[in-house]
Amino acid sequence: xxxxxxxxxxxxxxxxxxxxxxxxxxxxxxxxxxxxxxxxxxxxxxxxxxxxxxxxxxxxxxxxxxxxxxxxxxxxxxxxxxxxxxxxxxxxxxxxxxxxxxxxxxxxxxxxxxxxxxxxxxxxxxxxxxxxxxxxxxxxxxxxxxxxxxxxxxxxxxxxxxxxxxxxxxxxxxxxxxxxxxxxxxxxxxxxxxxxxxxxxxxxxxxxxxxxxxxxxxxxxxxxxxxxxxxxxxxxxxxxxxxxxxxxxxxxxxxxxxxxxxxxxxxxxxxxxxxxxxxxxxxxxxxxxxxxxxxxxxxxxxxxxxxxxxxxxxxxxxxxxxxxxxxxxxxxxxxxxxxxxxxxxxxxxxxxxxxxxxxxxxxxxxxxxxxxxxxxxxxxxxxxxxxxxxxxxxxxxxxxxxxxxxxxxxxxxxxxxxxxxxxxxxxxxxxxxxxxxxxxxxx
Amino acid sequence: xxxxxxxxxxxxxxxxxxxxxxxxxxxxxxxxxxxxxxxxxxxxxxxxxxxxxxxxxxxxxxxxxxxxxxxxxxxxxxxxxxxxxxxxxxxxxxxxxxxxxxxxxxxxxxxxxxxxxxxxxxxxxxxxxxxxxxxxxxxxxxxxxxxxxxxxxxxxxxxxxx
Numbered sequence: 001x002x003x004x005x006x007x008x009x010x011x012x013x014x015x016x017x018x019x020x021x022x023x024x025x026x027x028x029x030x031x032x033x034x035x036x037x038x039x040x041x042x043x044x045x046x047x048x049x050x051x052x053x054x055x056x057x058x059x060x061x062x063x064x065x066x067x068x069x070x071x072x073x074x075x076x077x078x079x080x081x082x083x084x085x086x087x088x089x090x091x092x093x094x095x096x097x098x099x100x101x102x103x104x105x106x107x108x109x110x111x112x113x114x115x116x117x118x119x120x121x122x123x124x125x126x127x128x129x130x131x132x133x134x135x136x137x138x139x140x141x142x143x144x145x146x147x148x149x150x151x152x153x154x155x156x157x158x159x160x161x162x163x164x165x166x167x168x169x170x171x172x173x174x175x176x177x178x179x180x181x182x183x184x185x186x187x188x189x190x191x192x193x194x195x196x197x198x199x200x201x202x203x204x205x206x207x208x209x210x211x212x213x214x215x216x217x218x219x220x221x222x223x224x225x226x227x228x229x230x231x232x233x234x235x236x237x238x239x240x241x242x243x244x245x246x247x248x249x250x251x252x253x254x255x256x257x258x259x260x261x262x263x264x265x266x267x268x269x270x271x272x273x274x275x276x277x278x279x280x281x282x283x284x285x286x287x288x289x290x291x292x293x294x295x296x297x298x299x300x301x302x303x304x305x306x307x308x309x310x311x312x313x314x315x316x317x318x319x320x321x322x323x324x325x326x327x328x329x330x331x332x333x334x335x336x337x338x339x340x341x342x343x344x345x346x347x348x349x350x351x352x353x354x355x356x357x358x359x360x361x362x363x364x365x366x367x368x369x370x371x372x373x374x375x376x377x378x379x380x381x382x383x384x385x386x387x388x389x390x391x392x393x394x395x396x397x398x399x400x401x402x403x404x405x406x407x408x409x410x411x412x413x414x415x416x417x418x419x420x421x422x423x424x425x426x427x428x429x430x431x432x433x434x435x436x437x438x439x440x441x442x443x
Numbered sequence: 444x445x446x447x448x449x450x451x452x453x454x455x456x457x458x459x460x461x462x463x464x465x466x467x468x469x470x471x472x473x474x475x476x477x478x479x480x481x482x483x484x485x486x487x488x489x490x491x492x493x494x495x496x497x498x499x500x501x502x503x504x505x506x507x508x509x510x511x512x513x514x515x516x517x518x519x520x521x522x523x524x525x526x527x528x529x530x531x532x533x534x535x536x537x538x539x540x541x542x543x544x545x546x547x548x549x550x551x552x553x554x555x556x557x558x559x560x561x562x563x564x565x566x567x568x569x570x571x572x573x574x575x576x577x578x579x580x581x582x583x584x585x586x587x588x589x590x591x592x593x594x595x596x597x598x599x600x601x602x603x604x605x
Contacts, residue, residue, distance in 0.1 A: 086574045087571070087572055087574060088572070089535040089536050089537060089571075089572040089576065090536065090537050090572075090576050091572075091574065091576065092574045092575055092576045092577050092578070094574075095574050095575075126574070127482075127517070127519045128519070128531075128570075128573050128574070128583060128586065128588075129574070130583075130586045130587065130588065131588060161467075163467045165467075165478065165479060166478070166479065166482065167478065167517070167519075168478055168481070168482065168517030168518070168519040168520055169517050169518035169519035169520075170516065170517050170518070171571060171572070182478060183475065184472070184474075184475045185472075185474045185475040185476060185477030185478060185503070185505075185509075185513065186477070186509075186512075186513065187512055187513055187516035187517075188516065188517075203469060203472055203475075244576050244577050245577060246537035246540070246541075246576035246577050246579060247536075247537055247540045247541070248540060252541075252576075252577040252578070252579070253577045254577050286536075290535070290536055290572075320537075320576060322536055322537055322540070322576070324540065328540065333536060333540075336534070336535065336536045336539050337536050340535050340536075340571050340572065343571055344571060346516075435542075435544035435545045435547075435548055436539055436540065436542065436543075436544050436545070437540070437541065437542045437544075437545065438542050438545050439541060439542025439543065439545050439546045439549070439580050439592060439593065439594070440542065440591075440592060440593025440594055440595070440596070441542075441593070
């Protein structure tokens with residue numbers, strides 16, 4: 001790698017008491033905010049654009065550009081919403097930011113709110129985050145008590161209130177417009193776009209929704225400069241990535257890695273996954289959370305950069321890498337993925353509400369040895385009614401959950417068709433029907 | 444006559460909680476507090492009794508159907524009285540690859556129960572991804588998170604429940 005690697009987000013995770021205000025200030029915390037308050041909002045937005053910071057929730061949309069969509073002359077209040085509804089299978093990164101360095105997020109929030117002219121920020125954390133949420137609540141209380149938040153942000157006449165709101169178990173609420181509905185106290189049914197939240201968002205007001213990791217990068221950008229941040233990454237993607245490595249690797253974990261690292265390095269490097277269990281080889285790797293179309297073993301030389309995946313019809317997504325080895329049934333793996341989207345479909349759009357469970361039933365039937373010729377075509381048909389393959393823009397549903405469930409089916413069946421056909425022709429799963437592996441003794 | 448929902452002391456606590464929540468929202472958007480208000484009710488009662496949901500709706504100046512709709516949309520709300528211990532076992536792909544199916548079978552056997560059945564003491568159910576993929580397999584017991592589970596660890600955790 002040509003660029004020397006330095007940790008950005010997880011830099012201070014191992015420092016003592018980092019999750020408290022005292023610990024955070026000891027490592028230089030809230031000094032950047034002080035610096036930022038002397039800049040104009042436009043200067044901040046320009047810096048963020050220059051840093052090439054892109055949304056870490058999965059879409060990789062340039063953050064500064066997103067902020068630029070907020071109308072400056074709107075008489076309505078503006079809101080910042082932080083998406084901490086981390087629930088994409090394979091992804092466990094935001095949780096650690098909340099647990100280990102919550103003030104990094106809070107300082108980022110203050111910077112973003114100052115730039116956007118937002119006096120209220122809601123952090124929407126998933127309901128299952130009992131412990132991460134408790135750490136965050138404590139940090140918010142500390143920031144109020146210290147005069148950072150409240151009626152005068154760091155002794156400026158700028159009022160800033162930050163509230164944590166907890167979800168209650170619905171993956172769909174990670175979708176930005178469903179998140180807004182949920183914040184408004186409703187069930188999480190996504191909204192049609194346009195209008196985009198930047199114009200009509202929370203309570204009908206201009207709103208920016210950003211992922212936790214995205215906001216947490218802001219204090220660093222203003223500490224070391226936009227050029228530094230941009231320089232860490234690739235041409236169009238600044239910074240580093242938090243990668244969640246799971247599945248068949250010797251050392252699963254959440255690691256910060258350079259944008260230029262490859263999926264293969266994440267699996268085999270001594271710093272990260274340390275290879276696979278004895279005698280196993282990768283069969284398939286999901287690169288960016290379970291909705292990212294699967295890669296074959298020959299495709300894992302791809303880097304973590306958002307733009308590297310287009311030729312492979314996949315995506316870097318949320319940085320959740322799931323490794324499936326050659327002793328694992330691919331049909332069963334896909335069934336597990338599809339079940340998730342069937343369970344989590346909000347029920348608003350017919351192709352997704354009906355299609356995801358239909359695909360799940362077909363996969364189970366094939367896995368249990370009752371597949372019939374034609375089932376694979378039906379599977380692909382149902383998926384294509386939700387979203388086209390290869391992926392081109394958005395599918396046929398209000399939000400991308402439809403695509404998220406269809407793309408795995410399409411990519412698995414296209415890339416591993418023989419294994420699906422073998423299940424059907426032999427009327428059994430070649431890997432047997434026992435539950436998968438023992439727990440606590442992964443080999 | 445059914446038991447009253449709250450004692451007087453509990454009413455006071457509930458109303459204080461609601462008042463605190465309402466401070467977080469614009470004054471003409473009281474119903475936005477629906478999720479945290481239902482959480483408050485569930486924390487106090489262990490579940491969401493119908494008369495409690497009606498009370499929430501009343502306090503938030505919305506209709507009770509709104510409360511029911513939200514309560515039934517999100518899986519963490521209990522519209523039926525749950526078992527003493529609700530055990531959510533993640534069986535999404537990352538956990539399944541590391542033995543979550545065996546973990547589920549282990550729990551069913553140990554606790555003499557069937558996943559998905561709400562018993563008196565235990566309610567074991569399959570949950571979707573709990574954001575613990577790199578520390579799989581995992582489960583949550585009444586929202587407390589346990590990860591990197593081994594049979595020994597699970598035995599110990601279950602022992603502590605007794």
